[in-house]
Amino acid sequence: MEIFSWLPVKSIARCRCVSKLWNAVLRRPDFTELYLSRSSSRPQLLFVLRNMDGVVFFSSHQPQNPVENSSFAVASHRLSHLPCHSGIVGPSNGFVLLRGVRGRKKQGLVSLQFNPSTGQLLPLPQVKTRSRMFGTFSCMGYDSVKKQFKALSVIFSDAKFEYSYLTLGIGKPSWRLVECCIPHLPRTEGICINGVFYYVGTRLKNSSMIVCFDFSSEKFSFLNLSGPMENATSLINYNGKLGSVASDSFNGGDTGFELWVLEDLEKKEWSNHVYVFPPVWQNVVEKTILHFSGVVGTNEFVFVPITLSDPFYVFYYNVEKNTVVRVGVRGMEAFGGYRVKAFSNHVENVERIRAF
Structure with a gap:
């Protein structure tokens, strides 16, 4: 072994x-x-390229502490044109969730549990409701305590909300209702960190909050967005902790950003960090529009262009050294113009998805 x-x-x-x-x-x-x-x-960068036909998966080596702009990585192809219309959640323990995939004739759009490493996928059972359904929101995470993948679904029907979860990998999964004391509408795709799924939700009175669903206890908790944190609604994984910034897109004209880090979920304590880009940021990034892809190690922020171009660069901003390095990525040139979503610290999982 x-x-x-x-x-x-x-x-x-x-x-x-x-x-x-x-x-x-x-x-x-x-x-x-x-x-x-x-x-x-040996974590990787997972690239999800998307156009009207669907999504394409690539992965590449994730350099540790890059120091030269001349360095490059090669992306390897995973899977082509899987039809996905409503976004991607993940990765969590190497798996992702694809939302809005065309199922069988009677199924309509479904969510799929997908392993980018093996190419295996499995449709999640549809949530049943007696009311007229107007929309659904699905997410998935990994319960490291029970070592199980679990999914959460929010259903909007007839001016009310229903919340259900299911456990994957043991027998035939079935959705179970879970209580939620604050009715809300999910507003972002969200992120799973250490078995807790976080996303921004909107109350009926249009006020925002961060919703936390613990896949282990299968319970909700909430974090208010008020005062200086009111606009910090873009969520990232910051060294195993929830991080929140005001914007998910950056370019050469930006001078820096403010980061809030959740230090204690139970006490709801946050720390605040302000980072100022070095002068070279404007010259290296220029007019490229970037989005956050995550944090490598303890101090390397990863920024990825939102559109695939040739040449294609990933940008690393070291907050301790206050340096910016761009690393070229080769192998995806045939998909120029596709929208790009990238996830840092992706791990390969050889576990096979168990059908039901």
Whole structure:
């Protein structure tokens, strides 16, 4: 298993075909945990390219502490043109959730649990309601305590909201209602950090808040957005903590940004950080429009262009050194003009999705 854990995912798939013994070994939970541990030491950037036809997945090596603008990475192709119309949630423990995928004739649009490493996908069962449904919001996260993937669904129907969750991977999953003391409408795609899913929600009186759903306890909690934090509605993973900034898009004209970090969820305590870009930021970024992709290590902020161009660069801003480095990414040139969404610190997971 030690040797297997260093192989790429495609080689693991081939090795499963060698014999029944190898297949059994490579499906064991302890091997999955070992492979995840190895993958965590070599995290990747996961690129999701999107146009009217659907989404395309790529991944590339994530450089640690890049120091030269001349460095580059090569992106490897994952899956082409999977029809996805309502956004992507993730990744969480190597898996993502695709929303608004065309299902069977009677299903309409469904959500899919998807493993970019293996290409496996599984449609989530549709949520049933007796009321007239006007819309749904679905998200997925990983419960590290029970080692299970779980999904949350918010249904808007006849001026009321219903909240349900399901557990994936054990038997036939079924949605279960969960109580929520504050009716709200989800406003952002959200992010899962350490088993808690965060997204910005709007109350019926149009006031905003951060909604927290703990996949382990399966309970809601809420964080008010008031005062100086009122506009900090773009959520990121900051070293395993929830981070919030006022905007998700940046360009060479920006001088810096303000970051709020949730230090204690129970006490609802935040810390505030103000970062000022160095003068070279304007020359390196120029007119490129960027979005946050995450944080590498403890001090490297990752910015990715929102549109794929040739050449294509990823920008790393080191807050301690106050430096900006751009790294070229090759291999995606055939998809010029596609919209780009990127996730840093992606890990490869060889766990196979269990059908139901």
